[in-house]
Amino acid sequence: xxxxxxxxxxxxxxxxxxxxxxxxxxxxxxxxxxxxxxxxxxxxxxxxxxxxxxxxxxxxxxxxxxxxxxxxxxxxxxxxxxxxxxxxxxxxxxxxxxxxxxxxxxxxxxxxxxxxxxxxxxxxxxxxxxxxxxxxxxxxxxxxxxxxxxxxxxxxxxxxxxxxxxxxxxxxxxxxxxxxxxxxxxxxxxxxxxxxxxxxxxxxxxxxxxxxxxxxxxxxxxxxxxxxxxxxxxxxxxxxxxxxxxxxxxxxxxxxxxxxxxxxxxxxxxxxxxxxxxxxxxxxxxxxxxxxxxxxxxxxxxxxxxxxxxxxxxxxxxxxxxxxxxxxxxxxxxxxxxxxxxxxxx
Amino acid sequence: xxxxxxxxxxxxxxxxxxxxxxxxxxxxxxxxxxxxxxxxxxxxxxxxxxxxxxxxxxxxxxxxxxxxxxxxxxxxxxxxxxxxxxxxxxxxxxxxxxxxxxxxxxxxxxxxxxxxxxxxxxxxxxxxxxxxxxxxxxxxxxxxxxxxxxxxxxxxxxxxxxxxxxxxxxxxxxxxxxxxxxxxxxxxxxxxxxxxxxxxxxxxxxxxxxxxxxxxxxxxxxxxxxxxxxxxxxxxxxxxxxxxxxxxxxxxxxxxxxxxxxxxxxxxxxxxxxxxxxxxxxxxxxxxxxxxxxxxxxxxxxxxxxxxxxxxxxxxxxxxxxxxxxxxxxxxxxxxxxxxxxxxxx
Numbered sequence: 001x002x003x004x005x006x007x008x009x010x011x012x013x014x015x016x017x018x019x020x021x022x023x024x025x026x027x028x029x030x031x032x033x034x035x036x037x038x039x040x041x042x043x044x045x046x047x048x049x050x051x052x053x054x055x056x057x058x059x060x061x062x063x064x065x066x067x068x069x070x071x072x073x074x075x076x077x078x079x080x081x082x083x084x085x086x087x088x089x090x091x092x093x094x095x096x097x098x099x100x101x102x103x104x105x106x107x108x109x110x111x112x113x114x115x116x117x118x119x120x121x122x123x124x125x126x127x128x129x130x131x132x133x134x135x136x137x138x139x140x141x142x143x144x145x146x147x148x149x150x151x152x153x154x155x156x157x158x159x160x161x162x163x164x165x166x167x168x169x170x171x172x173x174x175x176x177x178x179x180x181x182x183x184x185x186x187x188x189x190x191x192x193x194x195x196x197x198x199x200x201x202x203x204x205x206x207x208x209x210x211x212x213x214x215x216x217x218x219x220x221x222x223x224x225x226x227x228x229x230x231x232x233x234x235x236x237x238x239x240x241x242x243x244x245x246x247x248x249x250x251x252x253x254x255x256x257x258x259x260x261x262x263x264x265x266x267x268x269x270x271x272x273x274x275x276x277x278x279x280x281x282x283x284x285x286x287x288x289x290x291x292x293x294x295x296x297x298x299x300x301x302x303x304x305x306x307x308x309x310x311x312x313x314x315x316x317x318x319x320x321x322x323x324x325x326x327x328x329x330x331x332x333x334x335x336x337x338x339x340x341x342x343x344x345x346x
Numbered sequence: 347x348x349x350x351x352x353x354x355x356x357x358x359x360x361x362x363x364x365x366x367x368x369x370x371x372x373x374x375x376x377x378x379x380x381x382x383x384x385x386x387x388x389x390x391x392x393x394x395x396x397x398x399x400x401x402x403x404x405x406x407x408x409x410x411x412x413x414x415x416x417x418x419x420x421x422x423x424x425x426x427x428x429x430x431x432x433x434x435x436x437x438x439x440x441x442x443x444x445x446x447x448x449x450x451x452x453x454x455x456x457x458x459x460x461x462x463x464x465x466x467x468x469x470x471x472x473x474x475x476x477x478x479x480x481x482x483x484x485x486x487x488x489x490x491x492x493x494x495x496x497x498x499x500x501x502x503x504x505x506x507x508x509x510x511x512x513x514x515x516x517x518x519x520x521x522x523x524x525x526x527x528x529x530x531x532x533x534x535x536x537x538x539x540x541x542x543x544x545x546x547x548x549x550x551x552x553x554x555x556x557x558x559x560x561x562x563x564x565x566x567x568x569x570x571x572x573x574x575x576x577x578x579x580x581x582x583x584x585x586x587x588x589x590x591x592x593x594x595x596x597x598x599x600x601x602x603x604x605x606x607x608x609x610x611x612x613x614x615x616x617x618x619x620x621x622x623x624x625x626x627x628x629x630x631x632x633x634x635x636x637x638x639x640x641x642x643x644x645x646x647x648x649x650x651x652x653x654x655x656x657x658x659x660x661x662x663x664x665x666x667x668x669x670x671x672x673x674x675x676x677x678x679x680x681x682x683x684x685x686x687x688x689x690x691x692x
Contacts, residue, residue, distance in 0.1 A: 006456045011486025021484055024462060025448070028469040033478040036445040036502070041480030049480035051445065051502065053399035061407075063500050064483045065449040069491070099382040099397065102371070103411040103449075103498045108689070110352045116370060123374040132379040134387030134395035137410045137498075138367055140357025142689045145415070145493035152449045152483075152498035154409050156382070156397065343454070343488045 008343045013230020013276075015238070015337045018045070040164060047089035047226065048155070050162045060095035060157045062086055067150045069344040071118065073189050075181075075202030078151055079122030081278060081346060084206040085229065086155035087129060091212045092225040092281055095157030100126055102136040103152035108143045118149065129208040131155075163215065165224045167240055169313040172290040173248060174283040176211055176302040177203065178256040179233055183275035184264050186345050199260035205279030210300040215283070218293050224284035227277070229346055231337065234273045236282050237323045238337035241311070248323045250309030250335075273325070274338055276345050284311065354689045359576020359622075361584070361683045364391070386510060393435035393572065394501070396508045406441035406503045408432055413496045415690040417464065419535050421527070421548030424497055425468030427624060427692060430552040431575065432501035433475060437558045438571040438627055441503030446472055448482040449498035454489045464495065475554040477501075509561065511570045513586055515659040518636040519594060520629040522557055522648040523549065524602040525579055529621035530610050532691050545606035551625030556646040561629070564639050570630040573623070575692055577683065580619045582628050583669045584683035587657070594669045596655030596681075619671070620684055622691050630657065 002010070002020060010020045026034070026042045035041035039050035039058060048062035066082040076084075083100065090097045102122065106115060126133055134156075181203040188197045207227070215222055228236040233255070237248045257272045265272050285293050290307060297305035314320055323335040348356070348366060356366045372380070372388045380388035385396035385404060394408035412428040422430075429446065436443045448468065452461060472479055480502075527549040534543045553573070561568055574582040579601070583594045603618045611618050631639050636653060643651035660666055669681040 002458055004458050006452045006454065006458060006461060006486060008454050008486050008488065011452070011484060017484055021482075024458075024465055025450075025469075025479070025482070025484075028465055029479045030473065033473060033476070034480070036478040036480055039480070041445070041478060045481075049445070049447065051405075051480075053405065059397075059399065059405060061445075061447065061481070061500070061502065063447040063449055063481060063498070065451050065485050065498060067451060067485050067487050067492075099387070099395070099407075101395065101407065101409045101500070103409055104371075105411050105413060105496060106352045106357070108352065108354050112348055112350050112352060112370075115352060119370055119374055123371075127376065127379060130379070132382035132387060133371070133375045134380070134382055134385070134397075135391075135407070135409060136367075136371070138357060138363055138371075139411050139413050140352060140354050140689065141413050141493070141496075142354065145690075146413075146496075147487070147491035150451060150487075150492075150496070152409070152411060154407070154447070154500045156407065343486065344491075 014235045044164055046093060046164060048093040056160060058159050058162050060090055060093045060159050060162055062089035062155045065150060065152045066346055067344050068186065068346050070189050071148055073202055074185055074200060076204035077118055077121050078149060079118035080125055081204045082151040082153045083122045083125035084204050085278060085346060086153035087131065087206045087208055088227045090155050090157035091207045092227050093159060094161060094163040094215050094219055095159035097129065097131045097155055097157045097208060099132045099134045099156040101134060101154040105139045105141060105146060105150045107146045107148055108140050110149060125206050129206055161219055163222065163225050165240060167223050167246060167284050167311045169246060169311055170287050171223055171284045171311040172287050172307050173250060173309045174285060174294065174305055175280055175308055176297055176305045177280040178258045178304060179277050179280065180257060180261050180265065180272035180275035182278040183232065183345055184261045187342055188264060197260065197264040200264060203277055203279035207281055210302045211281050213300055214293060214296045217296065218289055221286040221289040222283055226282050228282055229276050229278055232273055232275045234335050235337045241321050243321055245320055247312050247314040247319045248309060249312050251326045253328050254306060254308045256304055256306055273335060360581045390510055392439060392510060394439045402506060404505050404508050406436055406439045406505050406508055408435035408501045411496060411498045412692055413690050414532065414692050416535050417494055419548055420531055420546060422550035423464055423467050424495060425464035426471055427550045428497040428499045429468045429471035430550050431624060431692060432499040433477065433552045433554055434573045436501050436503035437553045438573050439505060440507060440509040440561050440565055441505035443475060443477045443501055443503045443554060445478045445480045445502040447480060447500040451485045451487060451492060451496045453492045453494055454486050456495060471552050475552055507565055509568065509571050511586060513569050513592060513630050513657045515592060515657055516633050517569055517630045517657040518633055518653050519596060519655045520631060520640065520651055521626055521654050522643055522651045523626040524604045524650060525623050525626065526603060526607050526611065526618035526621035528624035529578065529691055530607045533688055534610060543610040546610060549623055549625035553627055556648050557627050559646055560639060560642045563642065564635055567632040567635040568629055572628050574628055575622050575624055578619055578621045580681050581683045587667050589667055591666055593658050593660040593665045594655060595658050597672045599674050600652060600654045602650055602652055619681060
């Protein structure tokens, strides 16, 4: 149910966002205009869209708007986040990023120095990953009609074999690092609680050098990859099996969460599974290659990569398309795609 | 001079915008990361960037943010404008649009009905021009932190021979229709003067069916094409010869301006040459083909296309890289790239 007004839950990245996109956007386009050049587009709702450009390769394009508040936070800023986030959407599609375009919208009166800091962060991520900045746009909105800065980013990558969500029973589910760090940090900042929760830091980070080489090498055995940003692990795992004759079974005690993050979220009664990360990936891999993939991730620098569960073919029809969490005490619960309804997390 | 704070003139699309982009963005990237895949990017600052994707073709990508206020205006709305504007940036690069991505940012509490109207307009433009909508993003910002809706659009097109600005002495300068209609309409709306100035209507319109076929057919004789949006004809003509050993000479009495537009702008003392259009193109063509191009434009439906001037090699060094306007009474003036400093025109 969308209702008569757009609310913040519609932008939280969960199933409500999917409903808005499907009902208000996708439904307005005829199916034959959901994709272009023999690629994929609205037919799959992945992090990026693909276009076949020659016999060997696809171009992969991803686009995201960044509205995070505060603009500067422990571990990063909106510029770092925009560049990292857009590149990561290409990485999880198994695409090597080659180009980026930035659309900056700035409130009149915004300090040039802050804008320069943001652009320093954004361009540093691009340079370190050998990604060209090929164009963009610059707009100013009158004072009071925009809170600070928003950045829209378009990323362009190349892939011989883009990754499209195709999990199979028995596949193992890997996370490449501790979860919920970005969301917990932004939440603490928005609540004015950064001092009471020392050690919180966003994990905003491009995965081009650490995760992409592993996805490229093991592409034939990797059946899905996503970055659990808006909506956190909960939404990503639910989308993985949504509408399929499969379920995901994860073990809560195996999901890595740093102590500072856990304590802060516990105090607020928030499940870290619902909280966004900006520097990790979820990788779904054939069981025969799981230990090799974990080892390769460790070697590339993702030293905390770990298996948290698996894809199963459920016997009980009630859990089809759902995510089951084994609790620390051995019970099982169903994990709803229930994103933390936190505005301006990214 | 940028100064310590970003002001609305920096977003007006003129040379101040170019200065911000060059000083704050381009300068932060090493030259070897200004372009990707043997294409063009920050090295030329055109409406779109190109990437060579195979032996025969380039991919052309354009990106723009739309922040227009009011969201609905005579002749269009922000959705119509976003789709048309992004497609037109491809058209003037001689690229055939194949795909579009939309990034929607919506203020919490925004009426669903208005959002649907905007999406109707946007998708109608795409459908009518056979352009696929392949992906995008949807974000919500808290009430008070964004005024209504902004849309970022990314357009993807294909071109065998992209048009890069390369005017030559003797070339004729064509406009495909009357100028300043969009800017005059938005200005009237923002000033609450639409009733006093009846007949004003934005020219927001995709040029895919009317102008693109002509550019494609006469590509080898067309040396530049641009859509005079932010900054109007003045900025586009100045950019055409900026830094070159050339000048543009236009005849003011030949520049088409509808009577309603002229009267409204005259009353405010605003030169229509400084005011944005959203449904016309400026085309610079070899003199030997000018009448054919004009005829072809008329045939495709641009019945008011007309020659307004020419590119010259100036003898007087003071006018190198400048635009000279012959007035109605025979005098000559230099046209400064002086965009009307009007916020949220597109």
